[in-house]
Amino acid sequence: MAPGRLDPQPAVAPESQRTLASVTETYHDTITFYLNGTRVSLDTADPEITLLEYLRGIGLTGTKLGCAEGGCGACTVVVSQYNPTSKQIYHAIVNACLAPLVSVDGKHVITVEGIGNVKNPHPAQERIAKGNGSQCGFCTPGIVMSLYALLRNNESPSELDVEEAFDGNLCRCTGYRPILDAAQTFSAGKGCGMAKANGGSGCCKEKNGTNGTNGGGCCKDGATNGSNGDDQPIKRFTPPGFIEYNPDTQLIFPSALRKHEYRPLAFGNKRKRWFRPVTLQQLLEIKSVYPSAKIIGGSTETQIEVKFKAMQYSVSVYVGDIAELRGYTFADDHLEVGGNVTLTDLEDLTERAVEHYGRERGQVFAAIRKQIRYFAGRQIRNVGTPAGNLATASPISDLNPVLVASDGVLVAKSLDETVEIPMSEFFKGYRVTALPPDAIIAAIRIPCLKAKGEYMRAYKQAKRKDDDIAIVNAALRVRLDDTNVVEDCCLVYGGMAPITIAAKKAMGYLQGKTFTDPKTLEGVMNALEQDFDLRFGVPGGMATYRKSLALGFFYRFYHEIRSALNPEDAEIDEDAMAEIEREISKGYKDHTVGAAYEKKIIGKEQPHVAAMKQCTGEAQYTDDIPVQRNELYGCLVLSTKAHAKILSVDAALALETVPGVVDYVDHRDLPSPEANWWGAPNCDETFFALDEVFSAGQPIGMVLGTSAKVAEAGARAVRVVYEELPAIFTIEEAIAAESYFDHYRYIHNGDVEKAFTDADHVFEGVARMGGQEHFYLETNACVAIPKPEDGEMEIWSSTQNPSETQAYVAQVTGVAANKIVSKVKRLGGGFGGKETRSIQLAGICATAAKKSKRPVR
Secondary structure, three states: OOOOOOOOOOOOHHHHHHHHHHHOOOEEEEEEEEEEEEEEOOOOOOOEEEHHHHHHOOOOOOOEEEEOOOOOOEEEEEEEEEEEOOOOOEEEHHHOOOOOOOOOOOEEEHHHOOOOOOOOOOHHHHHHHHOOOOOOOOOOHHHHHHHHHHHHHHHOOOOOHHHHHHOOOOOOOOOOOHHHHHHHOOOOOOOOOOOHHOOOOOOOHHHOHHHHHHHHHHHHHHHOOOOEOOOOOOOOOOOOOOOOOHHHOOOOOOOHOOOOOOOOOEEEEOEEEEOOOOOOHHHHHHHHOOOEEEEEOOOHHHHHHHOOOOOOOOEEEEOOOOOOHHHHEEEEEEEEEOOOOOHHHHHHHHHHHHHOOOOOOHHHHHHHHHHHHHOOOOHHOOOOOOHHHHHOOOOOOOOHHHHHHHHOOOEEEOOEEEEEEEHHOOOEOOOEEEOOOOOEEEEEEEEOOOOOOOEEEEEEEOOOOOOOOOOEEEEEEEEEOOOEEEEEEEEEOOOOOOOOEEEEHHHHHOOOOEEHHHHHHHHHHHHHHHOOOOOOOOOOOOOHHHHHHHHHHHHHHHHHHHHHHOOOOOOOOHHOOOOOOOOOOOOOOOOOOHHHHHOOOOOOOOOOOOOOHHHHHHOHHHHHHHOOOOOOEEEEEOOOOEEEEEEEEOOHHHHHHOOOOEEEEOOOOOOHHHHEEEOOOOOOEOOOOOOOOOOOOEEEEEEEOOOOOHHHHHHHEEEEEEEOOOOOOOOOHHHHHOOOOOOOOOEEEEEEEHHHHHHOOOOOOOOOOOOOOOOOOOOOOOEEEEEOOOOEEEEEEOOOOHHHHHHHHHHOOOOOOHHEEEOOOOOOOOOEEEEEEHHHHHHHHHHHHHHHHEEEE
């Protein structure tokens, strides 16, 4: 399970303890929720664990740990709840690896085990299994739960709904075609990918005004009769043989939760305290006596800070259940949304706002919706909030530029006063805002545009369109008079500075200019170059590209507005205006290609033998093996330098100051110096670094603790002193330094020089390729279980090479190979990446298990 960090300091400073205690003395300490239809009540909840750690800790290991940062979706579960914004029951997919346990109080948590099993699978599980939608199976439970939530919220989803339901789920090995084919069997019907219902700008039939009839013709028609010449229908599963989906037979929202009374909660230990107020007044009281308390909405940023940046928040306040912060109001000239409205709800509200205010006045809401649509995955949007987006003050936030450019106003409340902060004055520095320490973001007011003469657009460029952070984003607004002279403008960019920033020189130049004059475009471009003169080596890199994007966004904005103003006479660059729209994904499989070679067994299509177990969460992977009695957790101490001498390693601090740390293991615990060497074919790697490290991340030792969190805290406490040495990072540097691997085996076949001499044409050039990641969703994992007799040991390893695992474990433990039993249950992906890299981890775990005489995970 993903570890966090421990801190021996008290959770609350002594001078604040009494006042905080007095404010929260009437709070309750019991979390109550439903899990797969069963009531759960916890009065001794660990304040430092996530929902994922809780689920896996009680044996529900179908929910997997992949990236631990909300990016892969392997940990997806459904949290059913009454939504105070929409006033309806909503089945939200969430990343359990990020969700605090306190966030599920009063809700119904549904895991992959709760909707079906091998003997009685849910239709979603059955169709993905029989449709070949599961290969290694590690990501499959998360994909199943995303599909399940879609069906619970929408009984007849469109093809676009189905496709977008998986925008927060990654799959490395299966390929998305069979997954989507299986999921699309639940969709309302196959239609044009460019249709408005599927998120496009309108198919040719809609644009021709034929209202779906074929009178206007279809661009895909290969004949006049309207048949799709080259388009085949998606393969669909139909009865008999497949379970029919019946919405009336699904897990109901527990009636007890409909009457659940949300009570303020306070629980924790000496290291960390959680508070869950249920009214705005309670929240403001906590902030007044403890301003540094960490406010948690979706925990999408905070949990990453805790896990990967070792941030320590001793007091956290969960605000997701305060209904007052999740409301909204359609005023005459603005939309006011509660600071803790989820991004999913904001997406819906902005769509309604466009209808309410009209297309012209609602351009800002269309811009917000466009940015949210491609922000992260649905799991993140279901819990992320605009207040969290603002408070973290990320310079590449997709939402912040729109709020600044639209002259939005932030409503900040403290116990003593309410302050309105213009968004243009909110961001003060990198991750620094104008929010008072004792205040919270209660609401955001988003103004409407004028009905005539005002235009706004938002843009974003990332490495991929869906579920990715921006390289550069922008929100551009201009207001023109009747002669197209600029009365007001706001050009706001993200990713061009440490904060969301306005292009002031460009805005100053644009003010008072005739917008339709081509010289205006040229002048703004020149001014933008001065605004964003990024130098080589700027944080984030890609200086030239980012500058090009900033200019390109305005170029596109200029032509879009010119087109709207006077499309007949203007010289419009149509290529720059068009939004690149992706059609509904499709792929085809030839089911007859093997017919000529069909035998009794081979040549036939067969479902994956473990597919159903993978789809129901019953398939077991290495880290799903139940915890052994007296088991220890290992955490590696890794090099932080690319190339350096190790002057000293001091593990005393970890052993003496971190409760629960049991031991430290390194090369001195091996039976001989020779046992430290491994690797094929030259045996030129070491299990543990000796006196020199050759790469960042090279193992130096391992700390053993009673839990994963304890082991990680201990590993961070180990002090390593280095003397840095010159490092080689590129092939050119290696050639210049004559740093080559020895080659002693050659294949000579023919005369290469003569072949070049006799060739009619010789092409020369340089091909360059960066590093690649095998990207298996299940990380390397190992459980080493020592036996009481003759040094025997059982090794469970996520490896593609159990034979080499056996040989090297025997080497590091100093016993014969027949004393080592090497086992592999299944892999959550490998692709060659677990052919050798898994050996090192297994060897280190085995060394630790031998030394401690206890199982090590």
